[in-house]
Amino acid sequence: MLSIKNLHANIDDKKILKGINLEIKPGEVHAIMGPNGSGKSTLASVLAGREDYEVTEGTVEFAGKDLLDLSPEERAGEGLFLAFQYPVEIPGLSTTNFIKTAVNEVRKYRGEEPLDAVAFLKLMKEKMAMVNIDQSLLSRSLNEGFSGGEKKRNEVFQMAMLQPKLAILDETDSGLDIDAIRIVANGVNKLRSKDNAVLVVTHYQRLLDYIVPDFVHVLYNGRIVKSGPKELAFELEEKGYDFIKNEFKVEA
Amino acid sequence: MNNELSAIEKTVLSDYKYGFVTEIEADEAPPGLNEDTIRFISAKKNEPEWMLEWRLKAYNHWLKMQEPSWANIKYDAINYQDIKYYSAPKQKKKVNSLDEIDPELRKTFEKLGISLDEQKRLSGVAIDAVIDSVSIGTTFKEQLAELGIIFCSISEAIQEHPELVKKYIGSVVPITDNYFSALNSAVFSDGSFCYIPKGVRCPMELSTYFRINAEGTGQFERTLLIADEGSYVSYLEGCTAPIRDENQLHAAVVELIAMENAEIKYSTVQNWYPGDKDGVGGIYNFVTKRGICQGAHSKISWTQVETGSSITWKYPSVILKGDHSVGEFYSVAVTNNHQQADTGTKMMHLGKNTRSRIVSKGISAGVSNNSYRGLVHVGKNAANARNFSQCDSLLLGDKCGAHTFPYIEVKNNTAVVEHEATTSKIGEDQIFYCNQRGIDTETAVALIINGFAKEVMNQLPMEFAVEAQKLLAISLEGSVG
Ligand SMILES: Nc1ncnc2c1ncn2[C@@H]1O[C@H](COP(=O)(O)OP(=O)(O)O)[C@@H](O)[C@H]1O
Ligand SMILES: [Mg+2]
Numbered sequence: 001m002l003s004i005k006n007l008h009a010n011i012d013d014k015k016i017l018k019g020i021n022l023e024i025k026p027g028e029v030h031a032i033m034g035p036n037g038s039g040k041s042t043l044a045s046v047l048a049g050r051e052d053y054e055v056t057e058g059t060v061e062f063a064g065k066d067l068l069d070l071s072p073e074e075r076a077g078e079g080l081f082l083a084f085q086y087p088v089e090i091p092g093l094s095t096t097n098f099i100k101t102a103v104n105e106v107r108k109y110r111g112e113e114p115l116d117a118v119a120f121l122k123l124m125k126e127k128m129a130m131v132n133i134d135q136s137l138l139s140r141s142l143n144e145g146f147s148g149g150e151k152k153r154n155e156v157f158q159m160a161m162l163q164p165k166l167a168i169l170d171e172t173d174s175g176l177d178i179d180a181i182r183i184v185a186n187g188v189n190k191l192r193s194k195d196n197a198v199l200v201v202t203h204y205q206r207l208l209d210y211i212v213p214d215f216v217h218v219l220y221n222g223r224i225v226k227s228g229p230k231e232l233a234f235e236l237e238e239k240g241y242d243f244i245k246n247e248f249k250v251e252a
Numbered sequence: 253m254n255n256e257l258s259a260i261e262k263t264v265l266s267d268y269k270y271g272f273v274t275e276i277e278a279d280e281a282p283p284g285l286n287e288d289t290i291r292f293i294s295a296k297k298n299e300p301e302w303m304l305e306w307r308l309k310a311y312n313h314w315l316k317m318q319e320p321s322w323a324n325i326k327y328d329a330i331n332y333q334d335i336k337y338y339s340a341p342k343q344k345k346k347v348n349s350l351d352e353i354d355p356e357l358r359k360t361f362e363k364l365g366i367s368l369d370e371q372k373r374l375s376g377v378a379i380d381a382v383i384d385s386v387s388i389g390t391t392f393k394e395q396l397a398e399l400g401i402i403f404c405s406i407s408e409a410i411q412e413h414p415e416l417v418k419k420y421i422g423s424v425v426p427i428t429d430n431y432f433s434a435l436n437s438a439v440f441s442d443g444s445f446c447y448i449p450k451g452v453r454c455p456m457e458l459s460t461y462f463r464i465n466a467e468g469t470g471q472f473e474r475t476l477l478i479a480d481e482g483s484y485v486s487y488l489e490g491c492t493a494p495i496r497d498e499n500q501l502h503a504a505v506v507e508l509i510a511m512e513n514a515e516i517k518y519s520t521v522q523n524w525y526p527g528d529k530d531g532v533g534g535i536y537n538f539v540t541k542r543g544i545c546q547g548a549h550s551k552i553s554w555t556q557v558e559t560g561s562s563i564t565w566k567y568p569s570v571i572l573k574g575d576h577s578v579g580e581f582y583s584v585a586v587t588n589n590h591q592q593a594d595t596g597t598k599m600m601h602l603g604k605n606t607r608s609r610i611v612s613k614g615i616s617a618g619v620s621n622n623s624y625r626g627l628v629h630v631g632k633n634a635a636n637a638r639n640f641s642q643c644d645s646l647l648l649g650d651k652c653g654a655h656t657f658p659y660i661e662v663k664n665n666t667a668v669v670e671h672e673a674t675t676s677k678i679g680e681d682q683i684f685y686c687n688q689r690g691i692d693t694e695t696a697v698a699l700i701i702n703g704f705a706k707e708v709m710n711q712l713p714m715e716f717a718v719e720a721q722k723l724l725a726i727s728l729e730g731s732v733g
Binding site for chain 1: 680686692699703
């Protein structure tokens with residue numbers, strides 16, 4: 001489904017990604033871990049199509065298409081979803097209205113009819129129950145004045161509404177207490193199927209107790225320096241990131 | 253960040269879809285302004301002597317005045333002798349009912365989305381349609397008359413209700429008030445008149461649609477609206493003009509009078525031609541709008557959505573004379589390309605326990621300039637006056653300007669006056685967030701600006717809110733991304 005080959009990316013001429021290789025197949029859950037500043041969010045942003053980053057080398061194929069050739073909204077239409085590490089606030093725009101626009105724009109991209117008010121409400125009710133989100137939150141301005149946890153839950157709710165092929169969760173667990181993590185993980189797990197995949201970016205192992213990955217990758221200094229089964233996460237937790245840092249002395 | 257700017261600065265011309273011209277013969281005054289021009293207009297309208305005298309007085313006063321230069325706008329000097337002060341579409345004969353209106357004119361209004369056909373029209377809206385210098389028809393007159401409501405062109409009111417016009421015209425905006433209102437008083441050719449009798453709640457939106465059509469003309473309309481004791485009216489005006497390389501002058505005067513316990517809600521959707529992307533052409537919109545809360549517990553609320561004109565100079569104001577009266581001003585002003593807007597309000601607290609609320613949302617794109625200018629005045633006797641002002645500016649790109657000039661004069665120490673102001677930029681991160689959800693940049697900008705302007709848009713009558721939202725989006729088309 002997603003095939004990243006030798007991906008290099010810069011921001012303001014600073015090299016950040018230095019040759020990423022990653023294969024994700026339908027039905028799989030991959031976790032990317034790594035110390036702060038290693039390039040995890042950059043990778044997520046490059047995949048989502050953020051313009052600030054310049055891809056200097058490499059290819060990315062997604063669902064049979066050249067991903068790097070598509071605009072961010074086309075990528076969304078193809079079924080790529082990014083739950084942001086720092087969700088953005090848009091004052092005055094109701095969360096419901098925003099999500100309805102998103103759902104219908106994606107449907108339009110796929111040549112489907114827009115959902116009418118009744119069908120949309122029905123879908124909303126169903127997904128609200130799934131991620132345990134409150135109606136009152138959805139009638140407020142998008143992310144404005146939301147607590148950290150509410151913002152993250154809203155990201156997962158949007159993911160549930162858009163039913164993406166590939167969901168990238170960028171530190172969706174940070175700032176959440178254990179109950180909230182469980183709810184978020186539950187939402188993600190309900191979305192898992194043999195046809196879609198999840199890429200979980202996290203700093204800590206604890207989210208992976210709830211979203212159990214098939215593969216764990218360690219991103220360090222712009223490269224995936226280690227990959228392994230879910231047990232790799234425990235090893236990281238135990239030894240800390242220092243052992244990675246020592247093992248892969250910066251040769252930037 | 254450099255990247256952000258380059259993305260936001262790509263300015264493309266959005267199409268002004270009301271820019272067509274109707275080919276219709278017009279009855280016109282030659283260009284130029286002198287006493288004869290005024291006599292010509294007055295004679296065309298078969299006006300009584302007092303009206304002509306009033307006009308001449310205004311003209312002679314105007315001659316002694318200076319064009320104001322304090323606003324934050326720049327434009328080439330207007331040559332008042334180059335303008336035609338009267339242009340009326342020639343109708344085949346005098347019309348007695350709406351059915352007899354020239355089909356060309358009817359088509360013009362239909363193209364603008366305004367049907368003069370009462371059956372086809374939104375059932376809750378009565379319309380007075382004004383083209384260049386004259387009103388060509390008013391809908392739903394009979395139904396309104398049954399309630400004692402007078403809704404007609406000002407020309408007709410001068411003929412049919414001279415006592416009301418004579419009493420109130422110039423009572424809120426005196427002929428000496430300012431340069432453009434004095435000019436308007438001298439040469440106004442038409443506009444709307446409305447009187448709501450005591451205790452009547454007007455059952456439909458009253459609306460005037462102004463259209464400039466003829467070349468080289470100015471439009472000087474005059475609107476006078478009186479809400480008698482305990483009455484209520486909601487009034488809406490809309491405006492468009494053809495695309496032309498020259499600048500055309502629009503200098504209107506609107507006067508509102510609210511008696512005891514009366515409420516007037518006045519909404520404007522102003523979409524005069526804004527000029528092209530290089531700043532050529534467009535309407536100079538110099539407008540004086542003022543209402544007086546004459547009686548106790550009266551209320552006047554101005555709502556404006558200003559997207560058009562190359563220059564906008566207007567300050568819809570409220571004189572809070574009656575005790576416990578309320579004044580409100582809700583404004584969204586959008587400037588794109590080379591447009592300039594200097595707009596705001598004056599709230600004059602004179603009575604006791606008077607309250608006012610100002611919500612101004614300025615949106616600037618391109619190389620435009622958008623200024624809020626407001627005055628809150630609390631007089632000596634205005635005990636317990638309250639004002640709250642909120643002025644927010646949103647910038648698209650870094651070549652445009654947003655300015656805020658709030659003036660406060662308080663002469664009574666029981667007053668509470670609060671002012672808040674913010675300036676923000678549409679962020680690339682907001683747009684990217686929308687893009688990531690499948691929403692393209694145009695739509696994202698529309699969502700963000702409508703969110704920004706929501707508090708004001710919510711004030712508009714339902715029938716027009718949707719149109720106004722679209723208009724905001726269209727005015728900024730191509731200004732980001
Ligand atoms: N907009 C930016 N401008 C300059 N440097 C950036 C920018 N965004 C990220 N970086 C740098 O890129 C590196 C990787 O950051 P990031 O991808 O956010 O790491 P992570 O998500 O793994 O913590 C860091 O050194 C960070 O400072
Ligand atoms: Mg990060």
